[in-house]
Amino acid sequence: MKLMVYLAGEIHSDWREEIKNQAKELELPLLFKGPMENHERSDHIGEEILGSQPNAIFKDEAASSINNLRTQIWLNKADVVIALFGEQYKQWNTAMDASAAISLGKPLILIRPESLHHALKELSNKAQIVVETPKQALQALSYVFEEN
Template sequence: MGLNIYLSGEIHTDWRKQIIDGCAGSDFVFSSAVTDHDASDAAGDVLGAEESGFWRDHKSAKVNAIRTKTLIERCDVAIIRFGDKYKQWNAAFDAGYCAALGKPYITLHGEDIVHPLKEVDASAYAWATTPQQIVDILNYLVSSQ
């Protein structure tokens, strides 16, 4: 059984690579939001230049949302990563969207942010603290044992 896995959230560490590498040989298809920060911020630039940063961000967010919405709707399970350095409001939004669609999702974050993520974790099917735990869960999902 193959699974379509959506990787959402923090873009400043290699957690995605760790999961993808750890699942090598499994029948998984991985997708993600654009993880190049500058490219993501410029997604709306094709619609014309903006003098205001607000409107540039607004247009780019909408273009990025097309990708995110489509990939979440197509996925079988989402992994939602919250990192230490930045607030990932987009990840919280993705988790809420998964919950609204009834898509199973797993959160990935440290113990130090359990309290601010209590509502997000309450709807998650699992909470992991390491990419290896995610690899183990995903491999379990497709095991025949």
């Protein structure tokens, strides 16, 4: 059995590569999907498909509609969602994706530092598990595959 894992979170650091590499080392049967990690492409996809927009707000709206399409498709297909909240970046998209996963009944693994406990307490309470590192998230998934 192979699980599809949606990796929700900021696209500015290499945390996804860390998870993918660790999963490969652990020989976990996981397929990873997530948001568009190329920030330029994500910001400009609306104009690429719909044409030039009259201002920055319309440009953002066009891009977000297409990015939301991508996210909805992959979240619906995901078997589990891992959402990373870090300290460096604002995490609005991560919160939106984690909330959508909860609404869809998708198992949610929340990665967040202890310093964000209070800010994320309600979301943490809805997750199946809250961990502090990507390694711990993969250890939890590894347990799913253990035989008796």
